[in-house]
Amino acid sequence: MNQIEIEHLNKNYGSLQALHDISLDIPVGAFVALVGPSGCGKSTLLRTIAGLETITSGTIRVAGEVVNDKAPRERDLAMVFQSYALYPHMTVEQNMSYSLRLRRRPKAEIDERVGEAARILGLEKLLKRRPKQLSGGQRQRVAMGRAIVRKPKVFLFDEPLSNLDAALRVQMRSEIRKLHKNLGATSVYVTHDQIEAMTMADLIVVLHDGRIEQIGRPLDLYRRPANRFVAGFIGSPAMNFVPAEVTADGRTIAIGTGTLLKIPRAQEPGRKVLAGLRPEHLRLDGSGERLTATVDIIEGTGSMTFIEARIGSDLLNVAYAGTYETEAGAPLTLGIASDDIYLFDPETGRAL
Amino acid sequence: MKRYLLLAFALLFAAIYLFPVYWMYATALKTSGSIFKYPPELWPSEPLVQVSRVFAEHDIGRYLWNSLLVASGITAITMLLGTGAAYALANARGAKANVALFLVIVLQVLPPSLMVTPLFVAFNHVGLLDYPRTAVVLATAAKTLAFYIVLCRATFTQVPRELKDAALVDGNSHLGAFFLIILPLARNGILITSVLVFLQSFGEYVYSRSFIATRELQTATVNLATYLSANSADWVGLMNYAGIYVAPILIVFILLQRQIVTGLTSGALK
Numbered sequence: 123m124n125q126i127e128i129e130h131l132n133k134n135y136g137s138l139q140a141l142h143d144i145s146l147d148i149p150v151g152a153f154v155a156l157v158g159p160s161g162c163g164k165s166t167l168l169r170t171i172a173g174l175e176t177i178t179s180g181t182i183r184v185a186g187e188v189v190n191d192k193a194p195r196e197r198d199l200a201m202v203f204q205s206y207a208l209y210p211h212m213t214v215e216q217n218m219s220y221s222l223r224l225r226r227r228p229k230a231e232i233d234e235r236v237g238e239a240a241r242i243l244g245l246e247k248l249l250k251r252r253p254k255q256l257s258g259g260q261r262q263r264v265a266m267g268r269a270i271v272r273k274p275k276v277f278l279f280d281e282p283l284s285n286l287d288a289a290l291r292v293q294m295r296s297e298i299r300k301l302h303k304n305l306g307a308t309s310v311y312v313t314h315d316q317i318e319a320m321t322m323a324d325l326i327v328v329l330h331d332g333r334i335e336q337i338g339r340p341l342d343l344y345r346r347p348a349n350r351f352v353a354g355f356i357g358s359p360a361m362n363f364v365p366a367e368v369t370a371d372g373r374t375i376a377i378g379t380g381t382l383l384k385i386p387r388a389q390e391p392g393r394k395v396l397a398g399l400r401p402e403h404l405r406l407d408g409s410g411e412r413l414t415a416t417v418d419i420i421e422g423t424g425s426m427t428f429i430e431a432r433i434g435s436d437l438l439n440v441a442y443a444g445t446y447e448t449e450a451g452a453p454l455t456l457g458i459a460s461d462d463i464y465l466f467d468p469e470t471g472r473a474l
Numbered sequence: 475m476k477r478y479l480l481l482a483f484a485l486l487f488a489a490i491y492l493f494p495v496y497w498m499y500a501t502a503l504k505t506s507g508s509i510f511k512y513p514p515e516l517w518p519s520e521p522l523v524q525v526s527r528v529f530a531e532h533d534i535g536r537y538l539w540n541s542l543l544v545a546s547g548i549t550a551i552t553m554l555l556g557t558g559a560a561y562a563l564a565n566a567r568g569a570k571a572n573v574a575l576f577l578v579i580v581l582q583v584l585p586p587s588l589m590v591t592p593l594f595v596a597f598n599h600v601g602l603l604d605y606p607r608t609a610v611v612l613a614t615a616a617k618t619l620a621f622y623i624v625l626c627r628a629t630f631t632q633v634p635r636e637l638k639d640a641a642l643v644d645g646n647s648h649l650g651a652f653f654l655i656i657l658p659l660a661r662n663g664i665l666i667t668s669v670l671v672f673l674q675s676f677g678e679y680v681y682s683r684s685f686i687a688t689r690e691l692q693t694a695t696v697n698l699a700t701y702l703s704a705n706s707a708d709w710v711g712l713m714n715y716a717g718i719y720v721a722p723i724l725i726v727f728i729l730l731q732r733q734i735v736t737g738l739t740s741g742a743l744k
Contacts, residue, residue, distance in 0.1 A: 174639050195645040207640035211658050224645040268644070278643075 124183075125150045125276060125308040126171060131180035133166060133332075140166045142333045144180070148325070153302050153309045155323035157316055158355070163332040164312045165280055171310060172278050173197050185275055195224075200269035201278040204285065206261045208253040208268075214240075215249040218267045239267040242301070259290050266298070270305060277302070279311040283318065295322060316356055320344070328352050350396065350471035353464060359401045359428070364436045365468065366397040375465070378434030383411040384460045389474060396471075398464035401428075401441035408455035411463070413438075415454045422446070431456065495720070502713040509709050528714035532701070537694040538719065540607065541676055544693055547611035548618055548675035553668050555615075556622040561652065563623065564630035575627075582620035586680040589613070594684055606686040610693070613681045618671045625670075629663025630656070666734050673723050694719045 126148040133141040141163050148154050156164040169175040171182060173194035182189050189197050200221075208217050215236060222232045240246045243263045253261055262282065269277055279298070283291045299322050302309050313319055319326050320340045328335040328343065328351070335355075336348040347353035353361050366375040372388040375397060389395065404413075415431035415438060422428075422445055429440040431454050440456065448454065465474040501509060503521040529535065563575055593613050594603075602609045633656055641651035657664075682693040689697075698719065701712050727734070 169639075172639075172643055174642060193647065194639075194642040195647070199643065201640070201643045203636045203640060205634060205636050207634065207636035209637065209640070209655060209659075220641075221644040224650070268640075272644075 123150050124148060125152070125185060126310070127181075127183040127186075128171070129181045129183075131167075131170065131182065132178045133163075133170060133175065134178045140332050141170070142331075144334055146327060146334065146337065148308060148310065151306055151308055152324050153299070153311065153322060154325045154327060155319035156310065156312045156327050156329060157314065157319040158329035158335075160314055162329040164314075164329050166332075167329070168201075168278055168280055168310060168312045171276075172199055172201050198272075198274050199276045199278055200272045200274040201280065202265045202269050202282045204281040206253075206265040206282075206285075208261055208264055210253055213250050213252055214245060214256070214264050214267075217253070217264055218271050220268070221272050235271045235273075236267075239271045242270070242304075243267050258286055259294070262286060262290075262294060266301070270301070273305075274307060277305075277307055277309040279309065281312055281314065283313075284315075291318075298322065317358060320356070326356075328355060330355075346473070347398075347464065348473055350398070350466045350473075353398050353466070353473070357400055357402075359439050359441055361464070362399045362401065362404075362438045363466070364397045364399065364433075364438070366395050366465075368393045368395060375463075377413075378436045381413050381433065383413070383458070383463060385463055385465060386461050387474075389465065394468055395474060396466040396468045398466060399438065399458055400462065401439040402443070403458050403462040404438065404440045405457045406440070406442055406446055406454070408457040410457040410459045413456045413458070415456055417448050417450050417452045417454050419450065420446075420448060429454070495724075498713050498716050498720070501709065502717045504710060506708075506710050524710060525714055525718065528711045529718060532697075532711060532715055534694065534715060534718055536690065537692055537697040540691060541693040541695065541719075544607055544610050544614070544678065544682065545672050545675040547607070548614045548678070549668055549672040551611060551615040552618045552622045552671050553664070556619050556626060557657075557664060559619075560623045560626035561630050561656065564627045575624075578620050578623050580620075581616060582624070584617075586613075586617065589617075590680055590684050593681075597685065603685060603687075606688065606691055609685045610678065610681045613685070614675055614678050618675060621674075622667050622671055625667045626660070626664055629660045629667070632663075633659045662733065666730070669726060669730055670734065673726065676723060 124147045126146075128144055128146040131141055131144040132139065144167060156167055158164050166175060170177050173189065173192060177190060184197055184199070209220065212220065218236045218239060219232045222235060236249075240249060243266060245260070245263055245267055248256065248260060248264075253264065256264065262285075265282065282298070283294050286294060295318060311319075311322060323340060325337065326340055326343055327337050330351050336343060336352045338346075343352060343356045347356060350363065354363070364377050366377040366383075368375050368385075368389045368391055369382065370391050372391045374382045374384050375395060376382055377397060383397070413433055415433045417429055418432050418437070419430040420427065424445060425443065427442040427444065427446045429442065429446070429448075431438045431440055438456070466472065467474060500517055502525075503523065504515070504518040505520075505522055508515065508518060508520075559578075563571060563578070566574070590613075597603050597609045597613075602612070637655055637659070638651050641655040642648070646654060677695060678693070679695045682696045683699075686692050686696065694715075698712070698715050701708055701715065
């Protein structure tokens with residue numbers, strides 16, 4: 123069963139179209155990440171689900187019910203904002219209980235729910251404080267608490283971790299994930315950070331220029347990107363793209379200096395393609411399909427070694443798990459499994 | 475060194491600027507005879523407190539009451555209409571909003587002495603001059619509104635947009651979010667601006683002078699001026715009257731001066 127169903131959604135701001143024909147089903151209990159570069163429309167999509175933006179055409183259903191014309195408060199969704207949006211004139215307790223007080227729940231129930239949320243999030247000692255007196259991480263927790271006391275159908279997260287420092291972000295990532303599992307509500311999570319999306323989500327929706335590029339489970343996106351954009355966006359460091367041409371037998375491609383690489387599926391001979399090679403798939407032992415390159419730059423972090431190598435006029439980033447010592451200008455023999463070579467149409471960007 | 479020099483300059487200019495106020499209070503304590511003494515006394519040798527005599531003699535209570543009524547009316551109307559307008563203008567974006575804001579500011583630019591004649595004719599036509607104090611309230615509010623809207627708009631723009639979104643998602647209607655979340659957060663700016671509007675309307679002269687014909691309904695500003703004529707002037711009475719009239723304004727301003735200064739600059743800076 124689907125918690126949220128979006129069909130042919132369009133959103134215009136005057137002559138500018140922010141969302142193009144978005145169709146998306148979000149199953150009950152799923153953790154869905156909307157990911158894409160800034161300005162791709164992911165926050166706009168989230169805000170249309172919340173009811174904070176009107177839609178130009180299409181339908182949005184929450185729990186089977188069309189909510190197009192419903193006010194945000196009638197949709198039973200809770201939202202966590204990037205800036206946390208805590209009410210500065212209320213204490214932590216008042217912030218968390220605000221939605222329940224608006225719904226005129228009995229005092230005992232409010233106290234119980236706020237108490238429970240505070241316990242889950244470790245906020246018991248801070249209930250009487252005001253947002254101004256809290257650290258960034260604590261504010262973030264209060265924002266979460268404000269959402270969970272409502273026990274809503276759906277949680278909406280709008281880049282909730284982007285104002286935290288790196289260590290806290292990693293910690294909150296797993297906490298949100300745990301919370302999602304314990305509460306069992308559907309979550310829609312907007313982020314520009316593909317690592318965040320990959321580690322947290324059951325389902326990732328990649329958006330670009332207001333269009334959905336691909337929907338899939340994290341590893342499916344990594345293994346089978348539908349197009350060049352998704353291939354380049356998912357995975358870190360980003361995939362290398364090298365222009366190539368399919369040879370006469372259709373089973374190999376020729377890149378830059380004439381190096382031949384066997385490809386997983388036969389292609390139309392003579393066709394121009396873009397070969398995608400992930401940095402972590404390029405091996406330094408030269409096994410599999412072989413490429414000869416020269417080292418341009420080498421950066422070692424101990425656990426990882428990053429090499430920028432040159433083949434003719436093409437640059438390749440290589441990520442090697444472990445230490446490897448060489449120097450700029452040295453020759454380098456790289457290998458890659460034939461199955462790890464991706465091909466894209468240079469014009470449309472579609473995966474071949 | 476430079477700091478002390480600047481401070482000295484500041485004090486000097488403040489002294490020059492405030493001297494009339496001092497002279498007003500000093501004169502109020504003199505007798506009619508000692509006013510014209512030469513050389514003038516900076517402080518009367520035999521101060522004489524005549525406030526209560528003047529207060530009763532000139533029936534000041536009545537006129538202060540009129541001033542208070544008018545000023546309260548102006549402030550009430552300004553707050554009632556201006557707060558919503560300021561919020562709307564703080565939220566609206568684009569060319570239309572800019573035009574609206576420009577028109578509002580134009581209201582502020584037009585001087586009352588210019589507006590008084592057309593307003594007099596218009597009010598006369600609709601019969602508003604039978605309620606002269608109401609006429610003054612409406613005419614003055616049109617001017618204070620502009621000032622109020624511009625300052626309150628700055629206050630509202632300080633309230634983050636996401637707070638309203640959060641309130642809507644939490645279960646408020648638009649109106650509820652405005653009253654329960656936005657308004658409390660903009661409260662300081664609104665109150666300070668309202669106090670300024672009140673003080674400004676308490677000293678209103680041009681419209682009161684023109685619209686209010688009945689002596690009993692006059693405001694203190696206008697009534698005060700009637701004691702000043704070419705042939706005779708009760709200077710001591712006049713200065714006492716002025717002193718009484720200015721006292722509440724000074725007290726309010728001194729009490730709130732810190733908030734007024736921060737309230738006015740918080741919109742501009744930061």
